[in-house]
Amino acid sequence: MHLLCLTGPPAVGKMTVGRAVCDRTGFRLFHNHMSIEPLLGVYDFGTPSFQRINAMIRREVIAESVVADLPGLVFTFAIDLDRPGELAQLHELIGPVERAGAPIDVVELLAPQEVRLAREGGPDRMDHKRSKRDVQWARSHVVDLESRARFTTDPERDGDRLVPGHRHLRLDNAHGDPALTAERIITELGLPHL
Template sequence: MHLVCITGPPAVGKMTVGRAVCDLTGYRLFHNHLSIEPLLGIFEFGTPSFQRLNGLIRREVIAEALTADLPGLVFTVAVDLDHPGDRTGLRELVAPVERAGAPVDVVELYAPQPVRLAREGRPDRMDHKRSKRDVDWARAHVVDLESRARFSTDPARDGGALLPGHRHLRMDNAHDDARATAERVVAELGLPRR
């Protein structure tokens, strides 16, 4: 199974580009809100219980995707690059794939904050992310998160790799053409087409 991790800040288009990559390849999409939304009905975002269960769900789904013999899985995640726990958590998520000798690639999307704030409230986000339906809150949440976290790499500072030893594509996603971004991902990573 090929694991493609799409990372980047909130509202950069991880789920939308991930869906387009899956449409082109037949891979399956596990976007980060598939584990977040069910837990929000019980636990506050970021609490220890939320974090533990969110990590558990993600690890189990990725590990099970290996045993289910899926051709590929696209997983989306926002990683705070200045929080060692986030980097460690990502390494733990990909560890079963690495142990199986399967490929892991990282696609990092970036776009300016004003572009991303304008995306809050779009139907696709509201359909798949119940917690984003209060658009004013969602925009304020993006600004708040980014005041205390860093979700985009700086090639000079970070060496250009979120997961050393794995390919890392860094792509501008400020435009609104997810299909074009997905086409580039498929081409640059050499992913199989349907």
């Protein structure tokens, strides 16, 4: 099982690029809103209960992916790099994959905020992320989140890897062509191609 972690700020294209990678590799997609959306009907976003159950779902899906002998899993997430607890949680999530000796790669997608704000309201986000259907709210939420969180690594500050010991690519995804970004990921990481 190969774990491909796609990270970056909100609306950078993690889910869309992840789907394009899966279409070309046979990997499976576990995007961050697959665990977020079902919980929002019960718990408010960010509450302790929401965070505990969201983390549990992610942990179990990733761990079971190793046991299920999937060819690969693309996991998308946004992480506040200034909160050590979030990085610790990421290490906990990937632990079962590391213990199995399976490969793990991190791909960080980048795009300016104005590009990402324009993506709010797009068909993918509307179809798969119910919480983003109020486009005005979604745009203001991105701006608010980024005023108090850091979702993009700084090689000078963070080193060259989000997860030590595993490859880390930083790719510009401002162009809006998920197929192009997916092909670059597959080529640069040497992933299997269908």
